[in-house]
Amino acid sequence: MIPYIPHTDEDRKVMLATLGLQRVEDLFQDIPERHRKPAIDLPPGRSETEVLRELKRMASQNTSAEEVAFFLGAGAYRHFIPAALESIVSRGEFLTSYTPYQPEASQGTLQAMFEYQSLLADLLGMDTVNASHYDGAAALAEAVLLAYRAKGGERKTVVLSAALHPEYIETVKTYIRPFGLQIRGLEEGAWKPEELERVTDESVCCVVVPFPTFFGSLVVYRTLCMATHQKGALFIVSVDPISLALFEPPGSYGADIVTGEGQSLGSHLSFGGPGLGIFATRGDLLRRMPGRLAGVTCDRKDRNGFVLTLNTREQHIRREKATSNICSNQGHVALRAAVYLSLLGKTGLRRVAELTYRKAFYAAERLGAIPGYRVTSPSPFFREFVLQCPIPAEEMVRRLQDHRIIPGLPLSRYYPDRQQELLVCVTELNTKEEIDRFADALAKVR
Amino acid sequence: MATKNQRIHTVEPFIWELSAPGRVGASIPEADVPEYPLPGEIPLRTDLPLPEVSELEVVRHFTRLSRLNFSIDTHMYPLGSCTMKYNPKVNDAAASLPGFSEVHPLLPEDLCQGSLELLYRLQRALETLSGFTAVSLQPAAGAHGELAGVLMIRAYHLDRGDTKRTRILIPDSAHGTNPASVSMAGFTAEQIPSDKRGNVDLSILRQRCDDTVAGLMITNPNTLGLFEENIEEVTGIVHEAGGLVYGDGANFNALLGYLRPADVGIDVMHFNLHKTFSTPHGGGGPGAGPVGANARLAPYLPGPIVRSIGSETIRSNGRKRTEGAFQGHGSRYTLFYPEKSIGRVKAFYGNFGILVRAFAYILQMGGDGLRAVAEHAVLNANYLKHLIGNRYRIPYSRPCMHEFVATGDIAPGIHTMDVAKRLLDYGFHPPTVYFPLIVKEALMIEPTETESRQTIEAFADALLRIAEEAATSPELLHEAPHDTPVGRLDEVRAAREPILNRRQTEKLEGTR
Incomplete structure (x- = not known):
């Protein structure tokens, strides 16, 4: 007996009879016969008690x-992580809803997205924050691609601070490989503003720095940001959001794109995932931004409500010309961050x-x-x-x-x-x- | 709203509208270490414009918001190609065990053998179900898996010095993300039309295949809910031209225990654990999009992935032995990069919390249970199709798999959107609308196996009553929904003057 399949023998009989069929296998005739219904080498199903016992055994092999x-x-x-956060986000209405493509049935998710976009925009000092990306590494990689495209695809060098998280650097490398972009800064071990400035010239589409660095260091980037702009390149900062409760946010010294890992805002370690990819831009880069955005509008009776907006940037409308292929994001982790920032305040x-x-x-x-x-x-x-x-x-x-x-x-x-x-x-x-x-x-x- | 100097007024106030200076919503311990001054050389921030709200007000605010949502826990949610099946609660319980949720990804391997064992066994389970040689669990979502898979195809050709292959073919019945994934991997996307039975048009496919084709991305069953009847010919044509075949696994729910995609020539495929393997959608994510590959492409998988030391044997044909490996006891597990890996696509090892849920689901269902999933998903879809087939046009009428496409133009002047919005008044989430693009006025309906016969019949009744209303009182449909917190929303207006956060509402209101 499987609690997730509600059909009784009687149900199956009635349904098959309605369809004029003998056996449910008859519905699978289109599958080539020699490959149909292979043996599946998985153990038989188990009860909830047995499943939890097995998983607890595995969990106990870990050091929490x-x-x-x-x-x-x-x-x-x-x-x-406040207890109230767990209680709120575990509500089925949030956890088991889909992407809010039907806004009238999704105002809760949409307003929570809008509040996340607002709280993060204020924390980062940026104009627009999207509804989330996969994680800090993938968000950074897509920020680099955004910068490359924003510069018309002609500037084929990316300056990366050697003090970025090594796994973020690897992720950026994976994403930029098809476009033949060159990386500068890493081999030289450059991470100080003056070192990064030295390798930045007119062939560079963006300069990418961490705040704090992978090693925890706090660096002042204002001058480097200005120098980057003078060379016509975009300035991208990968941030830790908690540090921005104390220190000047990148938006206030002119960063063009800010990305970051938002796991620290109310999410568990969970062996490294799910994380929260923060993605923010300043004004005119909005239309090149990847990912979903919730916006305000109104209905026919002039009541305000929320919808997913600027969809013409996205894969389901723009197809191969979209700003990114991202579809599913980390919405529920963004909800955690919104609740976290609301509770902590x-x-x-x-x-x-x-x-x-x-x-x-x-x-x-x-x-x-x-x-x-x-x-x-x-x-x-x-x-x-x-x-x-x-x-x-x-x-x-x-x-x-x-x-x-x-x-x-x-x-x-x-x-x-x-x-x-x-x-x-x-x-x-x-x-x-x-x-x-x-x-x-x-x-x-x- | 929305004229200048007017307040935006939403059903539920914004969180910052509940704020008052001095209120706190969480208690933080007092410092037990000496005070150190903040560094003088780093510019400090002068203001932190976050709300100040009590814990109760935060709880009420978000609880009220949640109640504005439809969800699987509250409503049937038959979105085509989204597989909105029930998300078992035991999965959530498993993911929140402290031995999983409080475990750091960079612990020495000795201290996280439990996590590594879980990843390894999930890799093996997906290999078993799909027939692939190896699986990487790293991609965070289906589209992320697509990107990884297409990058693998790219790396494979380049590795052989085959630099001419720049095109990837995509049938017009494929998933919406495919063309964008192809672009992100540096290829050009090219559409292949379907034939009258909803299969890939073989003659056109043959014409388009040459030594500039890197591969084909195929969704099977496709977005019409139909199994590609000539699947082996399709993959054969592409292979003969030297291309590779990517399988979009979003519709794998229909095939569990009935077909291993590797057996019909798919070289690489992603799984959507948030569809087929019952993990919650969370209002848009996080999902998980593991990618599996046959022997040819396995060396290119994104890394790191997990292997077991000491229990694995290699058969003479080069395939790993799978018998009993799913049990996994008594081995040691370690992370490694496949030999020619495309590298990382994110930090760490994937959306682990989602992977735990999917693993718990597989354990509970077992092999036979998963086969029953496919059977009942397909039975439900065909039954529902039959119940509404007299009133809704079904453009492709052969037996469907887990979903089918009907059309919403059920009366003059009535459109799919009208039917969809009216369904909300009947307490059902609408199906996917206006997709696939090859069917005008498409309603793409996927009931999933977790809905009972009664629920399927009630949903069919609602659709039939709506068809009745469409003929007798069409305004009921045009003006729907009537019973939701807000009515039909103006999407054009939202895009023309985007208001995307608090500061922009203030600008608009001009009063604060």
Whole structure:
């Protein structure tokens, strides 16, 4: 018995008789007979109890961030998620609805999208935010393609800061390969504004920088942004949204496109997905923007309502000339972000960011003071910093496992020549006691 | 609305209209570490224009918004090619186990064997169901999987030094995202017409196939809900010309346990886990669009993907042994990049929370259960087609698969949109409208297997009553919907003067 197929024997009999058929297989005659109904090597179905038992067994093989002192970030961050958020977003009316193509039956989803677009536009200081992209990496890749097309397809060089998340760089490479674009900046290891400016010329369609960097560093980009514009290129910033509760948003110094990973706004680590691709542009790039947009309009009785709008940019209307092929997005994760920003609000988000900043600073002070260890981040930093270790960082991670501490990311995972560096992440969820315990353990394992 | 200096007035106020200075909606702990000044050299922000709302008001606001929606949990939602089947709640329970939801993607592999095992076993389950050699779970949505698959086709040809192949053929009955995916992969898209039975026109396909064709993207069953009767000839023609065949797997629900696409010559295909494998649509996403490939294209899959160490044997024909591998016990799992991978298409390994849900569904259904899914989805569609066939024109009348296309021009002056909007008054979400483009006034209807005979009959009744109304009181249709929070909305106006966020409403209102 399968609870998701409601048909009784009687139902099947009546339905088949109505269709004048003997067996349901008769409906599959168009499938070539020699390939029809192959053996399927899957075990028989199981009850809900058995399924959950099996999944709990698998889940128990993982180390959850809740059971250890946790200092790993590097693109996926653990922040406070209010209980009210889970309660709201698990409502079936949000979770089990489709893309709001029938607006009269989808005003809830559409208004929530509109509020997400509004809250993010305000946080980023940008004109327009779309209803979401897949994740921070894919959003950045499509931003680069947007810049390439906006410049008429003639500027075939992209300047990428070497301090972008390595997986974002890989994703950009995948997306731009068909168009033959060249990358500059990476090989030189350029990430400081003056280094990036040096490699930017009239062949460049866009300059792409992270804020904060993959290593947690805060960089002032105002001058670089101006220099980029002087060369006729677009300036793209990949942001962490929480840091923007404290620091000047890219919109206020003239960024053309802002992308980012919004998982930190109320979503779980969930082994890296679903994330939330933030995608924002300034005014005149709107019509080149990929992805859905909710907008205000009115009905025949002059009542206001929301619809998906500017659809002529999109694949289902514009076909092969669309700005992107994106269709399904990360709508429910965007809803989480909207609810998160609504619950935390002006005061709460600022406090989360301040606590994160202070605790990371405290941790850096404690850890950097241990003989043999040194914080090498060019200060200042937000949430993450690089700790130089006296032994290979991977080995250190192994040793701290016995202390129930996940101390961070060995940079050797992405940079083979950086064996003794650890990227440490501290958020408002890490207590002083945890940080002290981390420092004590580190002092012992050196 | 919408004249200058007038307030926008929505059914539910905006969240920022509920705001008052000093209110908070969440409690954050006091600092337990010393205070450090913010860095002087980094410009700080001067204002943070976020709302200030109490927790209760936030809960009520979003709860009220949710009630303005139709959803599977509240209404039948027969959107063609979207497979709006029931989303089992146990899937959500599984995804929210802390051992999944609180697990970081960059943990040492020893500490996330549970996640890797799940990914591995899901890869194997999809391989088993499709006949493909390998699967990558990375793409976040169907269109994302399409892009990955077409990039794989591109990499394959270039790898062989075959640089002439710049065209990809797409039947006019294919999914809407296909042409845009082709463009994003640097190819030109070219449409192939259908014949009178709704199959790919073979003679035209033959004419168009030469050594500049990189491949064909085919949706099967197609968007008419019809199985491509000449599928092996179609794939044969493309292969003979040196091209590859991409399968759009959005309609895989019809084929579960009845056809492995690899067996009829599909080289690479994406799955929509948010359609076939019951994961929720979330108001537009997140979905998951894993991509599977045969031996020829498997080395090009996006990475990383998961393999098991110690339990895998290779058969003499080069195919992996699959017997029992789905069980997966006793192995160790590790991430790796396929030999000639096109690289990443996003960070980390896919929409894991969605992958957990799909895996839970497969475990619960089992092989026979999944075959029953296809059977009942196809039975429901044919039954519904039969019930309304006298009043609604069905342009292609041969037995359909999981969906079918009818037309909404049921009376003079009545259009598909009128029928769709009137259905809302009867408490049904409308079918997909005006798609596929090859049928004028299309109503594309997919009931799915999770709807009961009673619900199918009630939906058919509503359609038949609407056909009655169309003849006797057409204004009821023209003015529909009557019972929704807002009536038919002016989409032209929305696009002419886009208002896309709060600041733009203020500009429009000009009062604040």
